[in-house]
Amino acid sequence: MATSDNKDARATKTRRRTRIQREKETLILDAALDVFSAQGFAGATVDELAAAAGMSKPNLLYYFAHKEDVYSALLDRQVDDWTVPLQEIREDGEPLEELRGYIRRKLELSRMRPRESRLYAMEIIQGAPRLKSALDGQIYALVREKSAVIKGWMDSGRIASVDATHLIFAIWATTQHYADFAVQVRAITGTDTESTFATALKTLEVLFLDGLRIRDG
Amino acid sequence: MATSDNKDARATKTRRRTRIQREKETLILDAALDVFSAQGFAGATVDELAAAAGMSKPNLLYYFAHKEDVYSALLDRQVDDWTVPLQEIREDGEPLEELRGYIRRKLELSRMRPRESRLYAMEIIQGAPRLKSALDGQIYALVREKSAVIKGWMDSGRIASVDATHLIFAIWATTQHYADFAVQVRAITGTDTESTFATALKTLEVLFLDGLRIRDG
DNA sequence: ATCAGGTTTGACCGAATGGAAAAAATCTTG
DNA sequence: CAAGATTTTTTCCATTCGGTCAAACCTGAT
Structure with missing residues (x-):
């Protein structure tokens, strides 16, 4: 028609x-x-x-x-872009390298597109009234799929076992933090954006991959 | 007068x-x-x-x-409560246990006071216009102080070396995520709040303390 | 150059909003 | 209980906001 x-x-x-x-x-x-x-x-x-x-x-x-049309157009665009780094995780890759790469890509997105991250964050915090369907649909499906991949790695003993979905949450939280809470990060570190992200990447890699406990040998 | x-x-x-x-x-x-x-x-x-x-x-x-007075009263109350878990880190404690306890307390705060967390988050995301002074003042000072304590532990080889301030950021980000992004967490996990926080705690402990890499021996 | 369709503007509107004023009602205390 | 202080309600107001409308203005294809 x-x-x-x-x-x-x-x-x-x-x-x-x-x-x-x-x-x-x-x-x-x-x-x-x-x-x-x-x-x-x-x-x-x-x-x-x-x-x-x-x-x-x-x-x-x-x-x-309508004002709302502008806002919705932004949100729609965002949901797609935001999930790209997760989509790029490859099941047949080396697990630790795949996860390291995911952390890097997600952090890079926070660095390059902080405004989008903040927009998304505010929408979720307020109950995601306008993207509930995306959450229950494509985002849910993607996370489930990739969680299963990561769980496969864990079950075959290639990486330590934790809840794979919560691992993804942890990577989201830590990387998006540098976009969403940029004002706070800047106030506390006092450093410029470039060196902040460099330090962040190093810190997150060590934390997620090796943890704080000293290894014997 | x-x-x-x-x-x-x-x-x-x-x-x-x-x-x-x-x-x-x-x-x-x-x-x-x-x-x-x-x-x-x-x-x-x-x-x-x-x-x-x-x-x-x-x-x-x-x-x-004024409407703003209500809002400010809430924010003021929040800044104090929010920093308590960090204040409780003790220099003379066992480093890994102190950090584990900090993660636990902070996550517990997200579980018990999600509304406060979201309020604070939205304020920071929007540039913290109303608590810039707290950021530059008491929060800055506290983080600096505790970062130094953690760095002391690292320098004496009791835990792995990462940037201590960014370690604190990572703990903030991951724990507050369960309050701020609760809608998203619920949509994806589908589980009720209680079991979500239990799984979150286990996951975060493993990640921060041991990381994903398999230990030999 | 023309003219139809696309773009921009200024003037305007009804509803919602934060807040003021003052009377009315209620509480507290001697 | 009386009187002063506190609390609550009714009424109202100026401003701001999202959005409309019609007229004026461009632009590009013929």
């Missing part, structure tokens, strides 16, 4: 996008990421979003009919 | 509190913790706060002249 000329907002039309549409939508989403990740959905006003994108409020609403 | 009869809001008077004042303020703060931790500062309305506390809006504003 034709969905091209119903009463949707103009920007949601299925019709092919204009150059200006593509440019402006990108511009809006990037600006909105700044604003939403710093103030949350409720804390941001459409006027602020528009100002951050360098346009008027009605102009922004021409591209996204 | 006398600060008792200036033009402060009534509730901020230095004069001794009545029974009703104490009761209602407690009631309000507990209700506000529900609301703020679920919706953030901007997402909560004074009407919602009042409704949650079972009173009218003007009545709530009689006790806290």
